[in-house]
Amino acid sequence: MTKTLIRGARILGGQPQDVLIEDGVVAEVGSGLDAVGARTVDGDGQILLPGLVDLHTHLREPGREDAETVRTGTMAAARGGFTAVHAMANTFPVADTAGVVEQVWRLGAEYGWCDVQPVGAVTVGLEGRQLAELGAMHDSAAGVRVFSDDGKCVDDAVIMRRALEYVKAFDGIVAQHAQEPRLTEHAQMNEGTVSAALGLGGWPAVAEESVIARDVLLAAHVGSRLHVCHVSTAGSVEIIRWAKSKGWAVTAEVTPHHLLLTDELVRSWDPVYKVNPPLRTEYDVTALREALADGTIDCVATDHAPHPHEDKDCEWGAAAMGMLGLETALSVVQRTMVDSGLLDWAQVADRMSARPAAIGRLAGHGRPVSPGEPANLVLVDPAYRGQVNPADFASRSRNSPYAGRALPGRVTHTFLRGVATVMDGKLA
């Protein structure tokens, strides 16, 4: 296997060092390492992080290959600096059987752009009524540990309780899309001053917060691990902070878009801003940033949700919910968290790699950059300034809310077990 020497990169933002990659692992870290027989990568001025891990990715395959495939989605992931993604279960057919999760897992392994860890559905067909064969999915080649009906909320308290209890047998975790369905009937955007003015159906913060409150109590009662998907409100942060203060095994994620964008953007009526949970207010954005900084929210997860052009090139009410995230996540985090002084690069590595890997129990990811560790690495040029151009994306879809925006930073190299998936910003 080829050797790669990264010269002078700042590991986790520290002092410049050389990193030698050999046989898929970090062989040596130090100064003036010998480059004989190695391909060298100039890391000058760049930050070296462990490969990013996404707990929340919609790869759309099987069923909606017009929006994304495992291949294009993992290419997008590599471009974004990810070495592992969790593929959400709301596909067609739903990933609620060992067969489907194994298929997705095999496709990921075959293409090799990044590791694909399928998420299993909690209930059959995401219907919320009958538990899917969670054990079979865990025992399959895909080794599923994260279960979610994402896109839908497991709103039945008994089903949720049983799922939380059941997955304890194999150290699983239930990732909840917290959305009280009755409170969000006909919901089109955050409920508040903007929805009042626009006459769009409101998605109130309480519809998220009430489910999270119930779920943390359930998780505590049965002693299970709960993960809260895409936390979007200040009130949710308060509930999670309280649950953590009790020592309960509750973890949470926030999306890049909820760290940057607000519901004021809906005034443009551009459906690229239509997403679930919806964009909230400035107040919520501030609370989410603080919560990610102080660790109340454990990690960033993209909720990468590709949609074909026609599903967004229409009126607001007819448009699909969701936005792309993989190829812009790190830039948004740099903009909102690093450049604002809320996180340093070591903490970015924690929030975007170590913690999500730990929550998903993903071996070989989110590890320190030190000898003997798998060489899942990403090299970032933080000084880069450029405009987001979705036409350049590896994703099959283009529904990025950042199109035309200036965002800082760029992934220049991504390594998956020592093999470059991205070189000089391009797929290798």
Place this chain on the structure above:
Amino acid sequence: MQRHLISADDLTRDDAVLVLDTAEELAQVADRPVKKLPTLRGRTVVNLFFEDSTRTRISFEAAAKRLSADVINFSAKGSSLSKGESLKDTALTLEAMGADAVIIRHHDSGAPHRLATSGWIGGSVLNAGDGTHQHPTQALLDAFTMRRRLAPGTGHDLSGLHVTVVGDILHSRVARSNVQLLSTLGARVTLVAPPTLVPVGVDGWPCEVSYDLDAVLGRTDAVMMLRVQRERMRDAYFPTEREYARRYGLDGERMARMPEHALVMHPGPMNRGMEITAEVADSARCTAVEQVTNGVSIRMAVLYLLLGGSEPATPAGTLPGTEGQTALRDES
């Protein structure tokens, strides 16, 4: 005036007064034996209705025809629209047909804005009601009706008037448009509804909110009763029709407590026995029928102003307050 009319917020005070003045002039034309003007001859106006509303459609149709425009009705019922053809594809079709203006009614809030700004069509877009967002010509015809009755005169706005809007504010595009336009025209607005039918986030609106109809009726110059759909009861917005009517409906007894000059308005269609009793609906104070008549004049004015009239201009027919616009002239 801008090229489109999507929201009452698109109108400045002077724009709005210009529309009212123009409508006043056009209303006089309507009293003549020959009601037709050649103003928009050769122009194509499309009525694009994704939502059933015969009343609004024929009002726009009459307005366009009195200005001699060619009118094409494109409605969801029995057409490709009901079979899932997208707004975009429909727009491209209309563009290919050379529509100068598209009057759109749509069940989704924001659809007219999307139509106007997406680059799908080049003509003017006139919002004839979108979801629970806006219905600007309704607000204009309401303002026109109020001005005629309460503050007549070219160039006047509605300064000093107190208007009360009662009913399902949450789901009402009429209320949203009226709050904006009335405040632009200097009127003071009070919304009255059960708290369930007032939107969360109403605090930013230029109006007051009350849950008590009786408390505001005594000092109102016009009360606008909004249609309340009986289905709202099923969604628990209020317990029963009877209770709604008792607390928020307008009956003869309540009407008697209003100032003598005060108007009772209704955008129609009325739910007699719900928000308004037959006695009030049929009283001389109720302007519902007049509002329908005024609707045609207002829509003529808006079409005229959006499409800039047609050549040739006849100086003798210049409208008051429309300097710089192409003038209207009689069909004779």
